[in-house]
Amino acid sequence: MKKRILGIAAVAAALVLALGVLAGCGGSGSGSAASGSASGSASTSGSGAVYRTLDDIKASGKLVIGVFSDKNPFGYVDENGEYAGYDVELANRLGKELGVEVEFVSTEAASRVEFLQTGKVDLILANFTVTPERAEQVDFADPYMNVALGVVSHDDRVIKSLDEIGADDQVIVITGTTAETYLTKNYPNIKLQKFDTYASAKTAFENKNAVAWANDNTEVIAFANQSKGYTVGIEELGDLDTIAPAVSKGNDTLLAWVNETMAKLGSEKFFHADYEKTLLDVYGAAYEDTLVVEPGQK
Numbered sequence: 603m604k605k606r607i608l609g610i611a612a613v614a615a616a617l618v619l620a621l622g623v624l625a626g627c628g629g630s631g632s633g634s635a636a637s638g639s640a641s642g643s644a645s646t647s648g649s650g651a652v653y654r655t656l657d658d659i660k661a662s663g664k665l666v667i668g669v670f671s672d673k674n675p676f677g678y679v680d681e682n683g684e685y686a687g688y689d690v691e692l693a694n695r696l697g698k699e700l701g702v703e704v705e706f707v708s709t710e711a712a713s714r715v716e717f718l719q720t721g722k723v724d725l726i727l728a729n730f731t732v733t734p735e736r737a738e739q740v741d742f743a744d745p746y747m748n749v750a751l752g753v754v755s756h757d758d759r760v761i762k763s764l765d766e767i768g769a770d771d772q773v774i775v776i777t778g779t780t781a782e783t784y785l786t787k788n789y790p791n792i793k794l795q796k797f798d799t800y801a802s803a804k805t806a807f808e809n810k811n812a813v814a815w816a817n818d819n820t821e822v823i824a825f826a827n828q829s830k831g832y833t834v835g836i837e838e839l840g841d842l843d844t845i846a847p848a849v850s851k852g853n854d855t856l857l858a859w860v861n862e863t864m865a866k867l868g869s870e871k872f873f874h875a876d877y878e879k880t881l882l883d884v885y886g887a888a889y890e891d892t893l894v895v896e897p898g899q900k
Contacts, residue, residue, distance in 0.1 A: 644658070644721050645658075645853075650719070651718065651719045651721075651740075651850040651851045651852060651853075652719065652720055652721035652850065653718070653721055653724070653849065653850035653852070653853040653856070654721070654724055654853075654856075655853065655855045655856065656855040656856045656858075656859050657855065659700070659702065659724055659856065660700065660701075660702065662702075663702050663703060664702055664703045664704075664705050665696065665697050665700055665702050665703070665704050665705070665724055665725065666704075666705045666707060666722075666723045666724045666725070667693045667696075667697075667704055667705070667706055667707070667723060667724065667725045667726070667727055668706075668707045668708075668709040668713075668714060668717050668718075668722070668723040668725070668726045668727070668728055669685060669687075669689050669690055669693060669706055669707070669708065669709065669727055669728050670687075670689070670708070670709065670710075670728045670729065670800070671685070671708035672799060672800045672801045673687070673728075673729065673800050673821070674687065674824070674828075675687050675688060675824060675880050675881055675883075675884050676688045676689050676728075676729050676820075676821075677689045677690055677727070677728060677729070685706045686880075687880055688876055688877070688880045688881055689727040689728060689729065690706070690727075691876045691879065691880060692727055692746070692847075692867075692872075692873075692876060693706070693725075693727050695867065695872065696725075696860070696863060699863050699866075700859070700863075707722060707723050709723070709726070709728050710776075710777075710778070710798055710799055711728070711776050711777065711778040711779045711798075712776075712777045712778025712798060713778070714726050714728055714730055714740075714778070714848070715736065715739050715740055718740050718848060718849065718850045718851075719739070719740075719850060719851070721850070724849065724850075724853075724856065725847055725848070725849055725856070725860070726740070726847065726848040726849075727847055729749075729818065729820075729821070729845055730742075730845060730846060730847070730848050731749055731779075731780045731818065731843050731844070731845055732745060732843060732844050732845070732846050733780060733783075733843070735783075736848075739851060740848040740849065740850065740851055741848065741849050741850070741851055741852070741853065741854075741857050742846040742847070742848050743846050743847040743848070743849070743857060743860040743861050743864060744846060744861050744864050744865070744897040744898070745844030745845060745846040745895050745897070746845065746846065746847075746864065746873050746894075746895050746896075746897055747820070747844065747845040747873075747893055747894065747895055748842060748843075748844055748845075748892065748893055748894075748895060749818045749819060749820055749842075749843050749844065749845050749893075750818075750819045750837075750838040750839060750840060750841070750842050750843065751780060751781050751784055751816060751817070751818065751819060751836075751838070751839035751840045752816070752817065752818065752819030752820075752821075752822040752823060752834055752836055752837050752838065752839060753773075753814050753815070753816045753822065753834070753835060753836035753839060754807075754814065754815050754817075754822035754823075754825055754826050754832050754833065754834045754835070755813060755814040755815075755832070755833060755835050756810065756813070756831060756832060756833075757831050757832060757833055759813060760833045760835040761813060761814045761835045761836065762835040762836060763835075763836070764789055764792065764836070764839075767792055767813060767814065769791070770793075771792075771793065771812070771813045771814075772793045772794070772795045772811070772812040772813065773785065773792055773793070773794055773795065773812055773813065773814045773815070773816055774794075774795045774796075774797065774803050774806055774807050774811070774812045774814070774815040774816070775794050775795070775796055775797075775803075775815075775816050775817070776796070776797055776798070776799075776800060776803055776817060777796045777797065777798050779817060779818070780818070780840075780843065781816040781817050781818070782794065782796065784816075784839070784840050785816060788840075795811060795812050800821075803815065804825070808829075814835075816839070819834070819837055819838060819839075820885075820893065822834050823837070823884075823885065823889075824884045824885070827884050827885070828884060844895065847860055847864070861897070864897040864898070865897050865898030866898075867896075867897070868896035868897040868898040868899045869896075869898065869899065871896060872896075873894050873895065873896050873897075874890065874894055874896065877890050877893070877894050878890070881893075
C-alpha cells in the first residue's frame with residue numbers, strides 16, 4: 603500500500619511539473635492589458651527595469667506599444683474594433699519606420715510606468731505627461747504635444763475657480779494622473795473621487811456624482827466639445843507641461859532611435875498632419891499651433 607501511495611504521488615508531481623512547463627510556454631492574445639510581456643529576449647537595467655533593446659525588437663519583428671483604449675481622440679477602439687487616435691497614428695508610423703509590426707496593449711493611466719518596468723510593453727504612447735517624478739522611473743523621449751491641467755463642470759454650475767468648490771463637493775480624477783497629484787498636493791481639502799478608467803470616470807461625471815472633473819486640458823476640452831451640457835471653466839491649471847513617448851529606464855538604444863525618428867517626423871510636420879486627421883474636428887484650427895510640438899523644430 604505504501605508503494606502504491608508513493609507511486610501515485612510521483613505521477614501527480616510529474617503532472618504538476620508538466621502543466622507548469624506548458625503554462626510557461628503558452629502565449630496570450632495581443633491588444634489588451636493582459637496580453638503579457640513583450641516577446642523576445644530582454645535586458646535588465648541597473649534600476650531593475652526589464653526591457654528589449656532596439657536590436658531585440660528588430661529581431662522579433664514586433665514593437666509592443668502601450669496606448670489608451672477608451673480615450674477618444676487620443677487612443678481608443680473604433681466601431682470596427684481597431685485602435686485609432688492621435689497617439690495610435692504616431693505608433694503606426696514608428697512601426698513603419700522601424701519596419702516591424704505594431705502590437706497594441708491597452709493601458710490605464712496608473713499602469714503606464716509598471717508596464718514599462720516589467721517589460722509588458724516596449725514603448726508608452728498614452729498621453730504621458732512628463733514630470734520630474736516620472737522621469738526618475740522611465741526615460742522620456744522628445745515631446746510632441748503641450749498640455750496643462752483643466753477642469754470641466756456641468757452647465758448648470760460652471761466652476762471657474764477651484765475656490766468655488768465647497769466642503770461637501772467632490773471632484774473626479776483618474777488614478778495615476780497629474781491631476782490627482784496636483785490636487786492632492788495643492789488642494790488637500792478638496793474631496794477627490796478617484797477612478798482607474800476614463801470610461802468609469804466619464805459615467806460618474808455624466809451621472810452628476812461630482813461637481814467637476816479635473817484632467818489634462820486636452821481631455822476635458824475634448825469631452826466638453828463632444829458632449830452637451832458641459833463647460834470647461836478652467837482651461838489652464840498649474841504649469842504648462844509636455845507629452846512625450848516613454849521607454850524603460852536605461853533602454854538607451856530604443857530611446858535614441860525614437861528621438862531620431864521623432865526629429866525626422868518633425869521635419870515632415872507629421873504632428874500637424876496627425877492633428878488635422880484626428881483632432882481637428884474636436885478642437886478646431888485655433889488650438890493646433892498651441893498644442894502641437896514638432897520635435898527637433900524651432
